[in-house]
Amino acid sequence: MEIVKIGKEAMKKNENFADKNNKLLTDNDIFAVDVMGSVGSGKTSIIKQIIKKLKNKQRIGVIAGDLTTEIDARRIEEEGVPVIQIQTGRVCHLDAGLVQKAITKFNLADIDLLFIENVGNLICPAGCPIGAHMELVVTSVTEGPYMIQKHPPMFQRADTVAMNKIDFAEKMEISIENFKEDLSKINPTSKFVGTNGLTGEGVEELIECMNLPQ
Numbered sequence: 001m002e003i004v005k006i007g008k009e010a011m012k013k014n015e016n017f018a019d020k021n022n023k024l025l026t027d028n029d030i031f032a033v034d035v036m037g038s039v040g041s042g043k044t045s046i047i048k049q050i051i052k053k054l055k056n057k058q059r060i061g062v063i064a065g066d067l068t069t070e071i072d073a074r075r076i077e078e079e080g081v082p083v084i085q086i087q088t089g090r091v092c093h094l095d096a097g098l099v100q101k102a103i104t105k106f107n108l109a110d111i112d113l114l115f116i117e118n119v120g121n122l123i124c125p126a127g128c129p130i131g132a133h134m135e136l137v138v139t140s141v142t143e144g145p146y147m148i149q150k151h152p153p154m155f156q157r158a159d160t161v162a163m164n165k166i167d168f169a170e171k172m173e174i175s176i177e178n179f180k181e182d183l184s185k186i187n188p189t190s191k192f193v194g195t196n197g198l199t200g201e202g203v204e205e206l207i208e209c210m211n212l213p214q
């Protein structure tokens with residue numbers, strides 16, 4: 001019983017931080033997207049492709065969450081936008097307190113659009129809101145045909161799902177339409193777009209679906 005109580009307190013504390021983050025971002029006219037998805041699904045690649053398409057119109061910032069490395073932050077820096085790396089050590093998701101520390105390191109007056117790349121996995125980030133305005137889940141064909149069915153908490157939360165690595169659909173004998181159907185059963189309001197993080201295919205449609213400021 002004690003353990004349940006502590007868990008609830010921790011969740012409440014996180015929710016308070018998430019509310020504060022949301023207010024801070026909104027007050028500064030920043031639209032923030034929490035980018036979640038499995039390890040290696042293409043989160044960083046899709047963020048880079050969105051930046052390529054929007055960086056001349058919007059001032060973009062990125063928070064890159066990872067266990068120990070700075071690899072993704074360096075990859076995003078190549079696009080010429082400010083990046084703050086959060087290293088979680090062994091923790092499998094970002095929490096709102098960590099995100100608050102990172103947000104306050106930006107010059108908030110210089111950012112219109114903030115992408116927050118969560119730690120790669122389809123389970124833990126689903127239970128931990130960080131105060132973003134929108135949730136994008138990047139999943140990929142190479143994870144097999146059952147990812148959406150097997151991870152309802154994550155996909156129920158998603159505002160938009162990018163089904164990435166569509167170039168592998170034929171090799172994997174996977175139908176993109178089946179994923180779309182799976183999603184519509186558990187989350188009828190979520191948008192769904194097939195993408196290729198290497199070529200940028202589908203990314204313009206993704207930007208439109210997310211209704212990102214342009």
Ligand SMILES: Nc1nc2c(ncn2[C@@H]2O[C@H](COP(=O)(O)OP(=O)(O)OP(=O)(O)O)[C@@H](O)[C@H]2O)c(=O)[nH]1
Pocket residue numbers: 037038039040041042043044045046072119120121164165166167168195196197198199
């Ligand atoms: N074939 C193919 N490869 C892709 C695609 N998108 C990304 N990749 C490759 O997949 C690998 C992982 O991509 P990342 O963008 O690093 O994935 P991630 O989700 O950010 O990975 P973590 O942050 O480590 O969880 C890289 O080698 C990418 O070049 C795609 O649409 N098709």
Ligand SMILES: [Mg+2]
Pocket residue numbers: 043044045072117
């Ligand atoms: Mg990444």
